[in-house]
């Protein structure tokens with residue numbers, strides 16, 4: 001059986017909460033144990049520097065997040081678990097990728113656009129407070145992913161665009177220098193529910209409604225006491241639907257235990273009693289991991305060893321690959337023979353654009369037209385069959401601009417609202433020849 005390589009980065013910013021655990025950490029650890037899967041998980045500490053000026057916090061979080069993953073069962077013998085900043089090949093690749101990435105591609109990245117929108121709303125200069133680090137965030141992330149030829153990148157919805165940017169960058173590099181990179185695909189776990197927080201909204205640091213994952217039993221009790229409930233008295237039937245308390249219970253219970261609590265809700269359980277049950281359930285489920293966590297935190301040297309061992313294994317892959325890439329772009333020892341005569345400058349005017357076909361995470365078949373430096377020129381909607389996508393491409397290649405009208409319903413025009421029609425027309429024309 002061939003293995004699929006999964007890779008994901010975890011930004012060490014602050015201690016994780018129950019929502020992070022249920023939504024991300026627990027499913028990732030479970031996924032790493034599946035057969036046919038090879039997992040690379042790393043602490044994205046370079047990314048954590050963006051927008052942070054608190055060295056102690058970065059340092060402390062790195063320890064806490066590493067200890068958390070190990071405590072909840074990530075097996076570092078089985079998973080390559082490392083720290084981004086221990087892999088010098090990542091910033092090296094970051095530069096090689098920067099040189100094939102269009103600035104326009106990064107202009108469209110959500111995080112950067114959001115920062116600009118906030119500035120505009122506040123009447124400030126568009127780039128006020130925006131570091132080049134924030135701007136380059138997607139390129140660094142592409143380096144993380146492409147360096148290890150990851151097939152699948154499990155991420156939250158907010159990161160899908162970043163994985164797509166990594167695909168675009170990979171395509172640009174491959175187009176210029178040969179097929180070195182594997183195009184990665186984002187995977188979003190549709191099953192995983194977001195956990196409700198103390199106030200019933202999604203549990204999130206930005207709402208200040210979280211329960212830290214490794215709270216002591218006492219802290220847990222205090223926080224659970226603060227979970228919002230309605231005013232129904234003991235004896236009055238209660239609904240599980242929309243009950244944060246029930247939802248958190250369910251995330252830590254077997255289906256049988258959840259069914260029991262559902263029955264007790266219908267029978268009119270008192271909120272105080274339901275909270276006591278929740279406390280026992282969460283505390284019981286997490287106590288063993290909490291004990292391991294505390295033992296690990298007390299011995300940071302052990303965690304350091306685990307991470308350094310992971311970095312060594314990661315570098316066994318990264319070091320030869322970055323050599324290959326350096327050679328591909330022309331960064332070679334002068335002792336090597338001048339192998340090939342210098343390649344004619346890539347004829348930009350002749351081949352400014354390429355069609356790419358791919359399968360979306362929704363299972364449908366798509367194509368897009370990508371111009372110089374990864375610029376998106378045309379984006380299709382999903383087709384049921386790859387052949388349909390292929391036919392649409394063939395038509396565009398044969399007829400150029402004239403085919404657009406017939407394909408109108410199959411083109412996602414909003415995706416390329418910033419592309420001037422004459423640019424698209426010129427790109428299509430160049431392909432037909």
Ligand code: TRP
Nearest residue numbers: 007008009010011044047141144
């Ligand atoms: N940007 C990701 C986040 O904020 C973290 C991350 C960095 C990452 N590099 C990555 C995720 C590579 C997946 C793959 O959550």
